[in-house]
Amino acid sequence: MHVLRLLLLALLSLAHVACLSQGTTLRVKDLGKLQGWRDNVLVGTGIVTGLAGTGDSPGNRATRQALSNVLSQFNLTVPPEQVNSRNVAVVMVSAALPAFAREGDTLDVTVASSGDARSLVGGNLLLTPLRAPDGRIYALAQGALSVGGHRYDANGNVVQKNHPTAAAIPNGATVEVGMPPSAQARSHVTFVLAEPDYTTANRVAAAINSQVGAGLARARDAAGIEIEVPAALQSEPVGFLARLENVAVEPDRRARVVINERTGTVVSGGDVRLSRVAISHGDLKITIANLNSVSQPAWIGRTGPGVATAVVTNTEIGVEELTGVGFLAGSGTVADLVQSLARMKTSTRDIISILRAVKAAGALHGELVVQ
Incomplete structure (x- = not known):
């Protein structure tokens, strides 16, 4: 029985060593992405209404001017000097446009106060255009705010949790202009590693050449692997790219x-x-x-000047x-x-x-x- 126990422990130790000696095999898609696949930043300036007296102060000129401009679009002429409300706040709205976004897709939106509003709890974002760095409008944002905090004050007492001046609107923006398709007809594509490493780049190129086709991949540097698309698949590269994504490779790991x-x-x-x-x-x-x-005098019953406990x-x-x-x-x-x-x-x-x-x-x- 003792011999069997020792044999079992030895087999378990050998199995543990074998597992440690084997590296982790991952798919190529888990190590990086094709060059050109990236999110595009969108930003805009909007107005949040419906606040319960926690919006921008009446002395905020940007808020008064923005609210006056909005009212003028509904045939209401109110000079900025006459706007006096604490239920409105000027905010900055941002979102990320994915690489394969199409018209009608929805995006998550982040809203942050740009004035002196105390809280955005209970607010509603008015229709806000979101622009890219090229100045073009790609999405429109609107909806009720979801704030992960609160702030209440009365008589000088303040109770606050997290940051009530920042909020989110899940699926709060609608894409108006989609991104052009990235999988267009091309003769070469470049795969970019998330963590540049010469050994990993060489292994990825070797795995593609052995599992997809010989001579198709070549590591250019520690981050980029240039891959040739076969002529027969250049017009429809989706199937070829799907095969590339699922190539198994064992990446190297830095200490x-x-x-x-x-x-x-x-x-x-x-x-x-x-x-x-x-x-x-x-x-x-x-x-x-x-x-x-406690120090007592020599005679407890003795009294006189300077004698005390x-x-x-x-x-x-x-x-x-x-x-x-x-x-x-x-x-x-x-x-x-x-x-x-x-x-x-x-x-x-x-x-x-x-x-x-x-x-x-x-x-x-x-x-x-x-x-």
Whole structure:
């Protein structure tokens, strides 16, 4: 029975090592995108109405002028000087136009106050044109605002949650002008990696040549792979691009450790190597305690000048220095180090300091990213 248990443990260990030795196979579409596929930024200026006295102040000239312009479109002539309302706010409206947007598609809209409004809760955005950098109108936005916060004040007391001056309108914009189709007839396309890497680019080109067609792909640099579209498929490239997206490839991975000092987060690949290094991390702990005792006169019943009960304070100061020393072999990894420090109940802040010191000593063989 003992022999069978040892054999089972050995088989499990071999299976674990085999899984670690195998890399992660991904599709090409998960590593990047074709050159030219990008979102287009749209922006516009609009008016939010229906606010319960939390809009822009009456002294805001931009709000008065904007509201006067809107009323003039409905044959109402109101000079800006006569506009006096706190139920209106001037806002900036933005959205992202996808690469394959068509007429009639809807977009999510972000609305942010540009004046001195206190809250946009309960507001409604009037029809607002959204323009691209070329000045052309591509979408129209309108609808009720969804605010993820609130702000209420009375008699000098203020209760606020999140940012009530920013809001969103899901599917609040309608595309009026669609983007031209990107899959037009072409002889070459360029695939761009999300994380440039020469090894990954070479592997992607080799995988395309072996799984789609020999000599079609060539890695130009660490980010771009130029792919030739066969002449028979240039008029209808969708099927060919679909095959390219599903090509399986094993990407390379950089040795990288990411540290966020604000949140105390450490994220590292399990295979980031460490050279042989000795680590000594000390912590000085100082304890100060005040002990109060009562001092009585020699004769309790004795009275007279200067004879009274006195309170005496004694201060005790304790200094304790806690030091942990660890040695890492040449085959150690950052994961081994973090696990060892965690077992020693080392705080995350101390782990971050130790990793930065190890990197400065030249023993951490990877990129240390501090956020």
